[in-house]
Amino acid sequence: MVGDRAQAAIVRGEVGHVHGTSLIEVEIPRSGRRRVRVNGQRPGRSTDLLGHVRGVVFLPDDLDIIKRGPVYRRRFLDGVAVQLWPGAYLDQQEHERALRQRNTLLRQSGGEIDQTTLAVWDERLSQAAGKLMVRRADAARALQVWIVETYERLATVATDIELHYTSNWGGSLEATAADEVAGVLAEALIRSRRADTERRLTTMGPHRDEPWFTVDGRDARTRASQGEQRTLALSLRLATHTAVHRATGESPLLLLDDVFSELDTDRADALAGMLPEAQTFVTTARQEEVPVHGRTFEVRSGSIQ
Numbered sequence: 001m002v003g004d005r006a007q008a009a010i011v012r013g014e015v016g017h018v019h020g021t022s023l024i025e026v027e028i029p030r031s032g033r034r035r036v037r038v039n040g041q042r043p044g045r046s047t048d049l050l051g052h053v054r055g056v057v058f059l060p061d062d063l064d065i066i067k068r069g070p071v072y073r074r075r076f077l078d079g080v081a082v083q084l085w086p087g088a089y090l091d092q093q094e095h096e097r098a099l100r101q102r103n104t105l106l107r108q109s110g111g112e113i114d115q116t117t118l119a120v121w122d123e124r125l126s127q128a129a130g131k132l133m134v135r136r137a138d139a140a141r142a143l144q145v146w147i148v149e150t151y152e153r154l155a156t157v158a159t160d161i162e163l164h165y166t167s168n169w170g171g172s173l174e175a176t177a178a179d180e181v182a183g184v185l186a187e188a189l190i191r192s193r194r195a196d197t198e199r200r201l202t203t204m205g206p207h208r209d210e211p212w213f214t215v216d217g218r219d220a221r222t223r224a225s226q227g228e229q230r231t232l233a234l235s236l237r238l239a240t241h242t243a244v245h246r247a248t249g250e251s252p253l254l255l256l257d258d259v260f261s262e263l264d265t266d267r268a269d270a271l272a273g274m275l276p277e278a279q280t281f282v283t284t285a286r287q288e289e290v291p292v293h294g295r296t297f298e299v300r301s302g303s304i305q
Helices: 060-067 071-084 086-108 115-155 180-192 195-198 226-248 265-275
Strands: 007-019 020-029 036-037 055-058 161-166 210-215 252-259 280-283
Touching: 020 115, 055 226, 060 071, 071 086, 071 115, 071 210, 071 226, 086 115, 086 195, 115 161, 115 180, 115 226, 115 265, 161 280, 180 195, 195 252
Parallel strands: 055 252, 252 280
Antiparallel strands: 007 020, 020 036, 161 210
C-alpha cells in the first residue's frame, strides 16, 4: 500500500524460473494507473507478463467461489486456464470483446437490427466461445482428481467432490474441439435472436453458464456446512498449485492469506503437513496459530523486519 506521506509504492522482485530470472517492478501511484516493468522494459501487452511468475493465492474471499453466484466459479476456471496456458487469456479477452460488441449492437438497434452485422458478431462470439469452453473443460479435467485428493487430506475423511457444469445453449465440460462448440453456440444464437432483440442483451453463451460443486452429492453452495465450504475453497487453490506444477514443471509461489485462523486444529495440522515443497508465504495476525516454521517477516509501523 502507498504510505501516508508517499506519492507511490514500488514492489520489486527477482523471480527464478526454468528460463532463467526476471526482474519484475510494479509502481503503484496514489492515483492513476500502475506501471510495470519486466527486466527494465515496459511490456507491450499485459499478456507479456504471463509466464514470468506463476502464483497461486488463497484469500478469505475465496469462500465466494463456493457460496456466491456462478460468475465466481466461471472466473475461477478461467483463472486456472490462464495459469496452465497463458494464451488462454487472449481467448478470454476476445470473447469479452465480441460479447460486448454484440450487446452494444442489440442496445443501439432500437428494435431494427442489421442482420448482416449481427451475423458477423455471432460468428466472432461463437469462435471465441469455442476456444474459451475447451480451455474451461481442460482446466476442469486437470483439477478434478487433485481437488478430491486435497479435500480428503484436509478433511481426513473420504469425500466425493464433483464439479458440475450446465449451460442454456448446449455447452459442456465434455467439449473436445473448439469448432464443434462454436457450431453449437452459433445455432443457439440464431434461435435466441428474437429474445435477445427484445431484452437487448445476449442470453446465450459461456458468460451465462453455471458451474457448481457437490460434496457427497450435496450442492456445496446451499447444503454444505461452513467447514466443508471453507475446506473446499482451500482445496481448489491447493489443487490448482499441483495441477500447474504438473503441467508446467514449475512450482508456483503459494500465497496463503490468513488461512489458519479459520481452520480447526485437525485441519490446520493437515494443511501444515501437506504444504508443497515450493516457496510459500503465510500471512497471519497471530503467529501462534500457524503450525509451520520458517523465516518470519514482521510489519511494524510501515516497515518490514
